Every structure is written in structure tokens, then in C-alpha cells.
Amino acid sequence: MTIDLYKKFENSFHEQIKLTPKLSIVVAISGGQDSICLINLIENIKRTKYLLKVEYIYIDHQWKEDSKYHIDHLINLVNSFKQKISIYQIKSITSSEYKARTIRYQILTKHALTYNYNTIITAHTNTDKIETFFQLLLRGSSLEGITSLNVSNQLTQELFIFRPLVRASRLETAYFCRNFSLPIWSDSSNYNYNTYRNRIRYEIIPYLNQYFGTQIINNLLSFLSIANIENEYIKQNALKLYLIARHHKYIALNYKLIRKQHNTIQIRTLYIFFYHNFNKILSKEIIHTILYHFNNHLNYIRIIKWHELKINLYFSWLYIN
Structure with missing residues (x-):
């Protein structure tokens, strides 16, 4: 499974390199299994000629009481790779998933354009793709909306957003982290059932798997x-x-x-x-x-x-x- 994940990751990178031959990337991280997996894959590939510069970025919404320790954990991890990390803390706390997402993308885009990065990288997997599909479907979104989480999207003439793990599942990133004993930070906000995404993740998708068969997820991805x-x-x-x-x-x-x-x-x-x-x-x-x-x-x-x-x-x- 680890070898398959490496192949998916590298294939996605080769596709992106055709669009931006000299990648300078800012990587959005959270400390969860997908982010930690992504950091290790990037640090493995950064030795190649493809990456000009790399920076990690964490956006703290102040949803957790232990956010200070979470930040320290990420700083120590990124410093162990001798890379740069920037921390943004949101002053006005919002419980709205949509507003929080909008704020994150505004910060990421502004940071990338200010410091001359041509690519924003996120740790979204195809599991996130299914969750986002249900979120937007329930919100009454358009065809444009429900298909927005792709491997690569062009935000401006100079800037791309790239999701190299979107062809992999959360099961694969979990196996990768366990296989290499990587330091995952469990985020308590992921278990707050007041948010739509968590209800979709822990209730709707398991229900579909149990009563409609595990193939339902592959069918949705095909759709x-x-x-x-x-x-x-x-x-x-x-x-x-x-x-x-x-x-x-x-x-x-x-x-x-x-x-x-x-x-x-x-x-x-x-x-x-x-x-x-x-x-x-x-x-x-x-x-x-x-x-x-x-x-x-x-x-x-x-x-x-x-x-x-x-x-x-x-x-x-x-x-x-």
C-alpha cells in the first residue's frame, strides 16, 4: 500500500510539473494523518530538481484549547526537516465551516502571491472529495461546485492549487503513517458532531458502506x-x-x-x-x-x-x- 501511495503521489507531481516546470510551493498542513503523510512525501521528493523552494503554513482557528501545543508540535516537526513554517492565527473565532474555509483560502492565496510561490498544496484525499461532495450537495451546489476538488486548479494566471493525494484514500495515508511511526496530532475538533463534515465522515459514509456495500464510494468517485x-x-x-x-x-x-x-x-x-x-x-x-x-x-x-x-x-x- 505504501508503494502504491508513492506512485500515486509521484504521478500527480509529474502532471503538475507539466503546468509549472519549476515548482515553488507553500504547503497547508494541520498535523493530522493526511498532512503528516504529505510532509514526509514532499520531503522525500524535494531532493529532485522539481522543487525550487518549500514552505509550510498552518492556520489556527482557535477551536482547540491545546492549540499552543499543537503549533509547537508542528514547528518542531517542520524544523526537523530544516524547512520554513509560517503560523497564522485567526482573531475572530467562527463556528461556520464555510467561513473558516473561505478565510483559510484567502490567507493561503495572499501568502503565496506575496512571497512568490506558484503553487499551494493541500493534503486532501479522495475521502475528502466524497465528504465535500455530500457537503455541497446538501447545500444545493452546482455541477461546478461538487466537482471542484480536483488534483489541480488554476486560481490565477500565476497560481495553482495542487492536491497530490486526492487519488489516494484516508485508509492509505493512515497505513503510511503507521508504517513509518509518524507523529500524528489527533485534532479534537474533528470529533465535533455539530459540523456537517464530521457527521458525513462518521455517520453517513459508514452507513452507506454498511448498507449499500463498500463499492459505493468507488461508484461515487466514478460519478x-x-x-x-x-x-x-x-x-x-x-x-x-x-x-x-x-x-x-x-x-x-x-x-x-x-x-x-x-x-x-x-x-x-x-x-x-x-x-x-x-x-x-x-x-x-x-x-x-x-x-x-x-x-x-x-x-x-x-x-x-x-x-x-x-x-x-x-x-x-x-x-x-
Whole structure:
């Protein structure tokens, strides 16, 4: 099992190297089995020519009474490899999983861009992928959302997020840590059943395994793989439409071109337009309002107010005040 994990890890690294030939990485760690496994795999591969520089980063949400000792444990571990570690402590404690995740990714992205790293690495496994799928499914997420936890995603033109363990399971990382007697820090917050992820991990997934067979997890991973391919097809077609429909000079879209397309492509193109130009994610309500006016609009100005933006439809164009 250890040999298989090494192969999966190295294969993932070779794929990422094609995107970023000289990797400079900041590695998000927690001290759990997946993180400790990841640290040891990276330290094994860092001797190769692929890695320019490595830094570890820990984000403390102050959820645990023993967080100080947890931090000391991680500092000692990383120092034993003669590597650099940065610690961020969140001042405002939040119990929201979504807010905590958003804060973590904001910190990781800002740190990477500030200190010129081209890749953020996390210790997500395919077990996390299943848990995230259930979380987002229960939240009513889109196809884009439920397929977001992939081996590699491009965050900006200069920055990737890379998950080299996402093809491995938590069972494999546990075996790896036991095999090498690695110092895992058991995180008490992982057993708090008030969080959706922990209920999914310790109740829903074991229930599915027991009553629907262990093959159910592989079936779900297969579904996510197929869904990701289909999502990429939709995304690429929406991006092509956005590039054709946008105004060459102003922040505007030719909505008469867009409304000829399937509803799915229309929605994705609008998402791209607003996120690219205003860094805003459209709500379902505003999407439906815009599409309604797309399809029921005569040649006069129609203004839709959303936050501080005024969305104008006039003749063939959607533009913003």
C-alpha cells in the first residue's frame, strides 16, 4: 500500500510539473494523518530538481484549547526537516465551516502571491472529495461546485492549487503513517458532531458502506470523475461564448448572442462575466431575473439593481453602471 501511495503521489507531481516546470510551493498542513503523510512525501521528493523552494503554513482557528501545543508540535516537526513554517492565527473565532474555509483560502492565496510561490498544496484525499461532495450537495451546489476538488486548479494566471493525494484514500495515508511511526496530532475538533463534515465522515459514509456495500464510494468517485469531464466541457463552451459576446472596449455583453444558447451556457457565461469583471458570484435569484429580461426584452432600457451595481439592458447589450 505504501508503494502504491508513492506512485500515486509521484504521478500527480509529474502532471503538475507539466503546468509549472519549476515548482515553488507553500504547503497547508494541520498535523493530522493526511498532512503528516504529505510532509514526509514532499520531503522525500524535494531532493529532485522539481522543487525550487518549500514552505509550510498552518492556520489556527482557535477551536482547540491545546492549540499552543499543537503549533509547537508542528514547528518542531517542520524544523526537523530544516524547512520554513509560517503560523497564522485567526482573531475572530467562527463556528461556520464555510467561513473558516473561505478565510483559510484567502490567507493561503495572499501568502503565496506575496512571497512568490506558484503553487499551494493541500493534503486532501479522495475521502475528502466524497465528504465535500455530500457537503455541497446538501447545500444545493452546482455541477461546478461538487466537482471542484480536483488534483489541480488554476486560481490565477500565476497560481495553482495542487492536491497530490486526492487519488489516494484516508485508509492509505493512515497505513503510511503507521508504517513509518509518524507523529500524528489527533485534532479534537474533528470529533465535533455539530459540523456537517464530521457527521458525513462518521455517520453517513459508514452507513452507506454498511448498507449499500463498500463499492459505493468507488461508484461515487466514478460519478464525480464523469461529472468533472462534463463540467469542463460546459465551462469551455461558456468561456468561448463570453470571449465572443463581450464588448471589445466596454464592460458589456451582447446578450442577443447569449440567449441563442442553451440555458446552462447562458448561466455560466453570466457567472464568468460578473466574476471576471467585478469578482462577484451571482445569486440564483439575480440569474433568473437577468435571464427573464433576456428573453422578454424589447428595445428600451431595463435596469436591474443588484448590490451597488445597476445592470442595464439596452438593444443588444447588457452593461453595468
